Amino acid sequence: xxxxxxxxxxxxxxxxxxxxxxxxxxxxxxxxxxxxxxxxxxxxxxxxxxxxxxxxxxxxxxxxxxxxxxxxxxxxxxxxxxxxxxxxxxxxxxxxxxxxxxxxxxxxxxxxxxxxxxxxxxxxxxxxxxxxxxxxxxxxxxxxxxxxxxxxxxxxxxxxxxxxxxxxxxxxxxxxxxxxxxxxxxxxxxxxxxxxxxxxxxxxxxxxxxxxxxxxxxxxxxxxxxxxxxxxxxxxxxxxxxxxxxxxxxxxxxxxxxxxxxxxxxxxxxxxxxxxxxxxxxxxxxxxxxxxxxxxxxxxxxxxxxxxxxxxxxxxxxxxxxxxxxxxxxxxxxxxxxxxxxxxxxxxxxxxxxxxxxxxxxxxxxxxxxxxxxxxxxxxxxxxxxxxxxxxxxxxxxxxxxxxxxxxxxxxxxx
Amino acid sequence: xxxxxxxxxxxxxxxxxxxxxxxxxxxxxxxxxxxxxxxxxxxxxxxxxxxxxxxxxxxxxxxxxxxxxxxxxxxxxxxxxxxxxxxxxxxxxxxxxxxxxxxxxxxxxxxxxxxxxxxxxxxxxxxxxxxxxxxxxxxxxxxxxxxxxxxxxxxxxxxxxxxxxxxxxxxxxxxxxxxxxxxxxxxxxxxxxxxxxxxxxxxxxxxxxxxxxxxxxxxxxxxxxxxxxxxxxxxxxxxxxxxxxxxxxxxxxxxxxxxxxxxxxxxxxxxxxxxxxxxxxxxxxxxxxxxxxxxxxxxxxxxxxxxxxxxxxxxxxxxxxxxxxxxxxxxxxxxxxxxxxxxxxxxxxxxxxxxxxxxxxxxxxxxxxxxxxxxxxxxxxxxxxxxxxxxxxxxxxxxxxxxxxxxxxxxxxxx
Numbered sequence: 001x002x003x004x005x006x007x008x009x010x011x012x013x014x015x016x017x018x019x020x021x022x023x024x025x026x027x028x029x030x031x032x033x034x035x036x037x038x039x040x041x042x043x044x045x046x047x048x049x050x051x052x053x054x055x056x057x058x059x060x061x062x063x064x065x066x067x068x069x070x071x072x073x074x075x076x077x078x079x080x081x082x083x084x085x086x087x088x089x090x091x092x093x094x095x096x097x098x099x100x101x102x103x104x105x106x107x108x109x110x111x112x113x114x115x116x117x118x119x120x121x122x123x124x125x126x127x128x129x130x131x132x133x134x135x136x137x138x139x140x141x142x143x144x145x146x147x148x149x150x151x152x153x154x155x156x157x158x159x160x161x162x163x164x165x166x167x168x169x170x171x172x173x174x175x176x177x178x179x180x181x182x183x184x185x186x187x188x189x190x191x192x193x194x195x196x197x198x199x200x201x202x203x204x205x206x207x208x209x210x211x212x213x214x215x216x217x218x219x220x221x222x223x224x225x226x227x228x229x230x231x232x233x234x235x236x237x238x239x240x241x242x243x244x245x246x247x248x249x250x251x252x253x254x255x256x257x258x259x260x261x262x263x264x265x266x267x268x269x270x271x272x273x274x275x276x277x278x279x280x281x282x283x284x285x286x287x288x289x290x291x292x293x294x295x296x297x298x299x300x301x302x303x304x305x306x307x308x309x310x311x312x313x314x315x316x317x318x319x320x321x322x323x324x325x326x327x328x329x330x331x332x333x334x335x336x337x338x339x340x341x342x343x344x345x346x347x348x349x350x351x352x353x354x355x356x357x358x359x360x361x362x363x364x365x366x367x368x369x370x371x372x373x374x375x376x377x378x379x380x381x382x383x384x385x386x387x388x389x390x391x392x393x394x395x396x397x398x399x400x401x402x403x404x405x406x407x408x409x410x411x412x413x414x415x
Numbered sequence: 416x417x418x419x420x421x422x423x424x425x426x427x428x429x430x431x432x433x434x435x436x437x438x439x440x441x442x443x444x445x446x447x448x449x450x451x452x453x454x455x456x457x458x459x460x461x462x463x464x465x466x467x468x469x470x471x472x473x474x475x476x477x478x479x480x481x482x483x484x485x486x487x488x489x490x491x492x493x494x495x496x497x498x499x500x501x502x503x504x505x506x507x508x509x510x511x512x513x514x515x516x517x518x519x520x521x522x523x524x525x526x527x528x529x530x531x532x533x534x535x536x537x538x539x540x541x542x543x544x545x546x547x548x549x550x551x552x553x554x555x556x557x558x559x560x561x562x563x564x565x566x567x568x569x570x571x572x573x574x575x576x577x578x579x580x581x582x583x584x585x586x587x588x589x590x591x592x593x594x595x596x597x598x599x600x601x602x603x604x605x606x607x608x609x610x611x612x613x614x615x616x617x618x619x620x621x622x623x624x625x626x627x628x629x630x631x632x633x634x635x636x637x638x639x640x641x642x643x644x645x646x647x648x649x650x651x652x653x654x655x656x657x658x659x660x661x662x663x664x665x666x667x668x669x670x671x672x673x674x675x676x677x678x679x680x681x682x683x684x685x686x687x688x689x690x691x692x693x694x695x696x697x698x699x700x701x702x703x704x705x706x707x708x709x710x711x712x713x714x715x716x717x718x719x720x721x722x723x724x725x726x727x728x729x730x731x732x733x734x735x736x737x738x739x740x741x742x743x744x745x746x747x748x749x750x751x752x753x754x755x756x757x758x759x760x761x762x763x764x765x766x767x768x769x770x771x772x773x774x775x776x777x778x779x780x781x782x783x784x785x786x787x788x789x790x791x792x793x794x795x796x797x798x799x800x801x802x803x804x805x806x807x808x809x810x811x812x813x814x815x816x817x818x819x820x821x822x823x824x825x826x827x828x829x830x
Contacts, residue, residue, distance in 0.1 A: 030478050039482045046478040054702065058469050062649055063445050063461040067454045067779060070829040075649060077828075102697025104671035105520055128683050133672035133697065135683040140670035144559065151683070178681075227698070234477055234490060234701035255555035256519035257548035264829065266593075266784045268543050268550040268566070282517025282548065283642070286649035287469065287702050364482060369681045413492075414485040414679065 005324040006392065012320075013384035016313055023310040025380040028298045029231075036390045038365040040378025041177075041205055041343050044231030044295070053294025054233070057287055078289045079237075079258075079280055085296045086239050089304055090203060090212040090224070096241050098276045099226065099292065100284050103204060103238035104133045105254075106223040109279060110240055111141045111171055112253040114198045114221050117246070118168035121197065125152045125160060125170045131177045134202055138171055154183040158191040167197040174212065175205035175341035178368045180315075180333035182210060182341045186217035193218060198246075204228055207239075209311045209342035209379060211304050220246055229342065229378055232292030240279050247275055256281035298380050311342040311379040314387050318344050318377070321391035327398060332372065346373040356408035357397045363390045420739040421807065427735075428799035431728055438725040440795040443713045444646075451805045453780040455793025456592075456620055456758055459646030459710070468709025469648070472702055493704045494652075494673075494695055500711045501654050504719055505618060505627040505639065511656050513691045514641065514707065515699050518619060518653035519548045520669075521638040524694060525655055526556045526586055527668040529613045529636050532661070533583035536612065540567045540575060540585045546592045549617055553586055569598040573606040582612040589627065590620035590756035593783045595730075595748035597625060597756045601632035608633060613661075619643055622654075624726045624757035624794060626719050635661055644757065644793055647707030655694050662690055671696035713795050726757040726794040729802050733759050733792070736806035742813060747787065761788040769812060771823035776808045 017024070030046045031037055037045055061069040070076050083097035090097070101109070115124055126138045128151035135151070142149040147168065152160045154172045161167060170192040175182050189199040203224035206212050214222055220243050226236030242250050252272065257263045258280035261271040272278040299307075319331055332345040348354050348371060355367040365375040377387070397403060432439070445461045446452055452460055476484040485491050498512035505512070516524070530539055541553045543566035550566070557564040562583065567575045569587045576582060585607040590597050604614040618639035621627050623646075629637055635658050641651030657665050667687065672678045673695035676686040687693040714722075734746055747760040763769050763786060770782040780790040792802070812818060 032479050032481075035481075037481060043477070043482045043485075045481065046473065051473055051478065054469065054473050058461065058466055058648070058706070062458070063466065064447050066447075066450075066452060066460065067458045067781065068774075069458075069649065071827045075829075101516065101520060102671070102700070104673070104697030105516060105669055108669045108696075130683075131672070132675070132678075132681050132683055136670040136672060136675065136685040139685060140668065144668065233473070234484065235698045235703075237700070238697070253555065253559065254520055254523045255551040256517070257546070257551060258519070260547070260551065263547075264784070266547050268545075268547055270551040270554060281523075282519030282653070283650045285517070285652070285700050285703050287706060288650075288700050291473070291702060359483075366482065369679070412486045414490075 009321055009324050009388050013317070013388045016317060016384040020310045020313060023302060023306050023379060024383065025298050026383065029381040031381065034362045036363045036386045038363060038375040038377065038390060040231070041228050041376025042366055043234055044228055044378060045381055047231055047295050047298050049297045050231065050233060050291045050294040054287060054291045057290035075284070075286050078286065078293065079284045080277060082289055082293045082296065083239055083276065085293070086207065089299060090207050090214050090222070090241065091216055092214040092241055093244065095275050096244060097239050098279050099237040099239045099289060100280055101238060103223055103225045104137050106238045106240040107134060107202065108137050108141065109252055109254060110200050110221040110223055111138050111169065113250050114169045114200055115141060115145055115147060116251060117198060117249055121166055121168035123148050123150050123167045125150050125157060125167055127151070127154050127172055129153065129176065129178065130173050130202070131204065134171070134173065154188060157188050161191040161195040161197065164195045167192070167195055169198050169200060171200040173202040173205065175210065177205050178345060178372055178374065180341045180343035180345050182206070182339050185213065185219060189218045205341055208299070209307060211308050214241055219243065226292045230292065231295040231298065233288060233295065235288065236292045237285050237288045242276055242279060250278055252278055252281065254281045258282055258284065307379050311377060312337050312340065314377040314379055314382055314384060315340060315342060315344050317384050318375070318387045318391060321388050325391055325395045327391065327395050342379065343374060343376045345375070347371050348373055350403050352411065353403040353408040354397060357403040357405065358394060360408070361393045361397060363393045424736055424739050424803050428732070428803045431732060431799040435725045435728060438717060438721050438794060439798065440713050441798065444796040446796065449777045451778045451801045453778060453790040453792065453805060455646065456643050456791025457781055458649055459643055459793060460796055462646055462710050462713050464712045465646065465648060465706045465709035469702060469706045472705035490699070490701050493701065493708065494699045495692060497704055497708045497711065498654055498691065500708070501622065504714060505622055505629050505637070505656065506631055507629040507656050508659065510690050511659060512654050513694050514652040514654045514704060515695055516653060518638055518640045519552050521653045521655040522549060522617065523552050523556065524667055524669060525615050525636040525638055526553050526584065528665050529584045529615050530556060530560055530562055531666060532613060532664055536581055536583035538563050538565050538582045540565050540572060540582055542566070542569050542587055544568065544591065544593065545588050545617070546619065549586070549588065569603060572603050576606040576610040576612065579610045582607070582610055584613050584615060586615040588617040588620065590625065592620050593760060593787055593789065595756045595758035595760050597621070597754050600628065600634060604633045620756055624722060626723050629656055634658065641707045645707065646710040646713065648703060648710070650703065651707045652700055652703045657691055657694060665693055667693055667696065669696045673697055673699065722794050726792060727752050727755065729792040729794060729797055729799060730755060730757060730759050732799050733790070733802045733806060736803050740806055740810045742806065742810050757794065758789060758791045760790070762786050763788055765818050767826065768818035768823040772812045772818040772820065773809060775823070776812060778805045778808045
């Protein structure tokens with residue numbers, strides 16, 4: 001029966017790959033042989049363009065142009081230039097997105113500035129199940145500003161906001177990093193606005209794979225990661241979005257020379273730059289931005305809607321494969337397309353060891369506490385055939401109880 | 416006469432280069448032909464090791480190891496590992512320095528945390544002539560914490576501190592970015608301590624070229640730049656130092672998962688990590704750290720005292736060359752070795768155009784408002800022969816009034 005199922009699924013995989021051929025960018029990426037990489041939601045794969053952009057930034061721009069590269073290679077304006085490219089991917093207008101600091105620092109800037117725009121209100125909402133840095137940084141801002149942090153699941157946010165007048169800011173992730181659940185940005189934002197509050201969205205697990213729709217959804221602020229689906233490289237600069245209507249009132253809590261109206265006048269008085277530039281702080285991380293800018297060329301000529309359709313097809317097909325192959329782990333991620341990001345999370349009591357055993361078989365995913373096998377589907381470089389291969393190897397790992405081997409039990413320092 | 420002078424100076428240059436041969440690391444760096452690079456205090460030159468480290472981080476670690484590199488290439492612990500290497504250069508013990516964010520963000524963390532350690536005191540001192548980002552970020556912290564920013568020159572800081580009881584923090588640069596003046600870290604720090612205040616030092620223009628002496632001078636906090644004399648690459652991660660006695664009380668204003676005691680437990684409660692790790696915030700900029708770590712190998716086997724002696728010899732010889740060649744521009748930088756960093760700043764009414772004309776002749780320095788020709792002497796890759804060549808070209812630019820050419824008058828976007 002299994003052989004029949006596999007053959008049937010293989011045919012289906014080829015059909016689906018043919019159907020989605022226009023969004024196949026596998027050749028733009030460098031992936032080791034024998035690997036199905038299902039961790040592009042943690043560290044996106046290296047692309048040829050990112051590799052070449054970094055090499056050029058180091059060897060020609062830094063090495064030969066030296067200080068002149070700030071002008072000659074337009075390093076100074078790279079944060080806005082790359083920000084504009086990301087803006088297109090997340091449904092925001094030009095001039096509203098800038099790259100530079102880490103995601104956490106970016107979130108600090110956005111949450112701090114947002115909360116101060118509603119000074120008469122004392123509550124900030126965030127998700128207790130957010131990626132922890134979101135909770136930490138928001139808690140820290142609340143302590144500094146004398147506000148109350150209220151942990152409310154995004155599923156309960158609309159009810160909490162309805163009829164309320166105490167919330168300054170609702171700060172949520174569009175896609176849950178652990179379960180892969182996609183939350184309704186427009187509905188939660190509308191509820192925040194109806195209650196006189198602002199919204200801030202963490203797009204770490206949605207930028208590049210979901211039709212984020214910042215403008216369409218009315219989002220006030222957003223941040224996102226450069227190194228997950230955008231494949232900008234390890235620790236790539238994050239981005240911050242400020243809606244056009246808030247730019248004039250945006251007060252960066254970290255006042256630096258890069259956010260100054262006239263940075264080279266070297267004046268000790270701070271005058272915030274116009275527009276999104278005021279969200280900049282220090283000298284931009286040029287090498288990281290170069291890699292990210294190169295990586296983003298993988299989206300050239302692609303419609304995010306088509307990428308999203310490919311992503312949904314890949315994740316749905318993976319679940320279909322699990323069913324067809326008789327793998328009966330609980331699927332944590334919603335089956336409903338409208339509620340699913342670009343990942344499939346499975347539950348297993350030995351999830352850590354299962355992930356290690358899968359890695360030994362060439363299927364790289366990751367483990368998340370307490371019992372989640374988390375598999376991310378970066379649509380640009382994964383095919384339906386890859387997805388089937390991963391499902392078959394997962395079946396083998398489970399059927400052969402490979403995860404019970406002692407070598408897979410020891411936790412690495414970074415999991 | 417000039418030919419005689421030049422010949423005499425050339426002999427002297429060769430003698431000095433022979434005397435300082437043990438600190439010559441020119442072959443470790445990649446510099447374009449025909450360039451004397453006197454801007455290593457703005458963007459340090461590319462080294463072979465930085466180039467190779469970045470290439471390895473991109474192509475092998477990211478490209479092949481992918482997510483496994485966090486363990487296999489020890490990315491996770493790189494901020495502390497590279498911090499420890501910098502600690503050696505600035506006279507600090509292991510476990511007190513970490514790299515990661517930009518200089519401005521690092522200063523925000525240090526100044527914010529320091530000011531909160533003296534809650535009963537309402538004044539923060541800083542230098543009105545600091546690099547502006549220092550003033551901006553400190554002013555922002557003061558506004559947030561309800562403190563008073565008092566702009567006091569480092570030359571007046573001891574008098575201001577004496578007998579006072581209102582100062583929480585004295586925050587100064589060890590070397591003035593514009594004039595190159597070296598301030599006395601130990602004396603100002605002692606005055607701060609006598610007045611019950613803390614000190615924070617910006618080492619951007621001293622790390623790697625001055626015997627900084629953080630521990631010897633009793634400094635409480637410090638930050639510094641990775642991309643100037645340390646040659647870590649454009650926008651390289653900065654570093655932050657917290658003295659051992661303050662680590663337990665250091666409260667990072669930006670609470671992120673990288674500063675958490677158990678980041679992978681994914682707990683929404685924030686428990687600060689022990690030691691300097693609590694000064695971390697978000698995911699580290701791995702590519703930037705790789706370049707910086709490579710660059711720092713240029714210091715392997717070198718004593719900072721010897722590097723300092725070479726630096727002083729280079730800057731003193733440059734001034735000697737100006738005298739010998741009849742260049743009579745006012746020298747802004749102190750002649751006294753004890754008060755001079757690793758640069759020589761000259762005053763000229765057409766300073767911007769002079770710098771442009773020098774660049775056209777292959778001598779790369781920079782301009783600083785309002786009338787400063789700023790020349791930095793990165794000791795590891797500059798020789799006394801380079802210094803003489805630069806002085807000769809400066810004389811030619813001035814004697815030939817080359818700076819009056821129209822093409823040198825137009826300001827570039829980034830100056």
